[in-house]
Amino acid sequence: MQKDFELTILGTGSATPTRLRHPSAQYLRMEGDYFLIDCGEGTQNQILKFGLRFNKIKYILISHLHGDHYFGLPGMITTMSLQGRLEPLTIIGPSELWPIIELILKSGNTTLTYEINFIPTDAEQPALVLEKAQWEIRSFPLRHRIKCTGFLIKEKGPLRKISKQACEKLGVPFSFYDSLKAGANYIAPDGKTYENALLTLPAAPNRTYAYVSDSIYDEGILPHISGADWLYHEATFKHDLLDRALITFHTTSLQAGEIAARAQVKNLILGHFSARYADVGPLLEEAKTAFPNSRIAIEGELIQL
Ligand SMILES: [Zn+2]
Ligand SMILES: [Zn+2]
Numbered sequence: 001m002q003k004d005f006e007l008t009i010l011g012t013g014s015a016t017p018t019r020l021r022h023p024s025a026q027y028l029r030m031e032g033d034y035f036l037i038d039c040g041e042g043t044q045n046q047i048l049k050f051g052l053r054f055n056k057i058k059y060i061l062i063s064h065l066h067g068d069h070y071f072g073l074p075g076m077i078t079t080m081s082l083q084g085r086l087e088p089l090t091i092i093g094p095s096e097l098w099p100i101i102e103l104i105l106k107s108g109n110t111t112l113t114y115e116i117n118f119i120p121t122d123a124e125q126p127a128l129v130l131e132k133a134q135w136e137i138r139s140f141p142l143r144h145r146i147k148c149t150g151f152l153i154k155e156k157g158p159l160r161k162i163s164k165q166a167c168e169k170l171g172v173p174f175s176f177y178d179s180l181k182a183g184a185n186y187i188a189p190d191g192k193t194y195e196n197a198l199l200t201l202p203a204a205p206n207r208t209y210a211y212v213s214d215s216i217y218d219e220g221i222l223p224h225i226s227g228a229d230w231l232y233h234e235a236t237f238k239h240d241l242l243d244r245a246l247i248t249f250h251t252t253s254l255q256a257g258e259i260a261a262r263a264q265v266k267n268l269i270l271g272h273f274s275a276r277y278a279d280v281g282p283l284l285e286e287a288k289t290a291f292p293n294s295r296i297a298i299e300g301e302l303i304q305l
Helices: 042-051 073-082 097-107 165-169 173-183 221-224 239-249 253-263 281-290
Strands: 006-010 025-030 033-039 059-062 088-094 115-121 126-129 135-142 150-154 208-210 229-235 265-273 292-296 302-304
Touching: 006 042, 006 265, 025 042, 025 150, 033 073, 042 088, 059 073, 073 088, 073 097, 088 126, 097 115, 115 208, 135 221, 150 221, 150 239, 208 221, 221 253, 229 253, 239 253, 253 265, 253 281, 253 292, 281 292
Parallel strands: 033 059, 059 088, 088 115, 208 229, 229 265, 265 292
Antiparallel strands: 006 025, 006 302, 025 033, 126 135, 135 150, 150 208
16 A cells, blocks of 8 residues: 555635635645645634644745745744644745744744744755655745745655565564565575565555746746656646736746646646636636646645645
């Protein structure tokens, strides 16, 4: 069975919220770790509404400092403290974010019950932001009106899977399972060696999720998202408003489909819709003309990546 890698969409709107849509935020569960990707205003309410947990979140990734991507953050970190959080929280985002957080906490004479570990992103070049045994997060520059990065979240490995039947038959101790997953052969107490392939199954493929928040159409991102299993790409406007997209450094739904096709990703999720669209069906249809395997981000929807 594959490990958890699932995404809950919390916000699908752009600069101004509408009755139907909240600003950008996504809740990601991967290999037992929980991430929040962007944190627009109202993210806390969305987390409550969809039955998710604040204190599970260990990492918060912020793409850029337009309010629709981080105005929910001060409330979020304060709530975590009010709930008595002890576990450190890692925030990844533009360097200018940290003094903002410090000022807000200082102005309210707020002392958090936990520590924040802040990791600044680099909007000039791609970088490995954080690496753990099971996954890694990379950032890459996006072309927007201000400094902005996308994120590539990637499972690591490949670790082989234990063949329970074969291991139990031979009485392989549980303590040796991690070595088997890493590819070691097993030497039984009688000295006999058993090849790894007899006791394990091939590794599940490593999955990748690329998050492209606000950006003008930019083929420069293709090397960073190429072949991703899932791509979230902003699609603020329909292509008839290309002029508007160019002025505001956003992408049209057709262009998002073109990026997905050029990058040869497997799935495309569209979001960050302008408040002018009550019905985003036409944006989906347009993206599909370039990339058929497109879907609309729907708030509250759980996507198995
Ligand atoms: Zn935005
Ligand atoms: Zn923006």
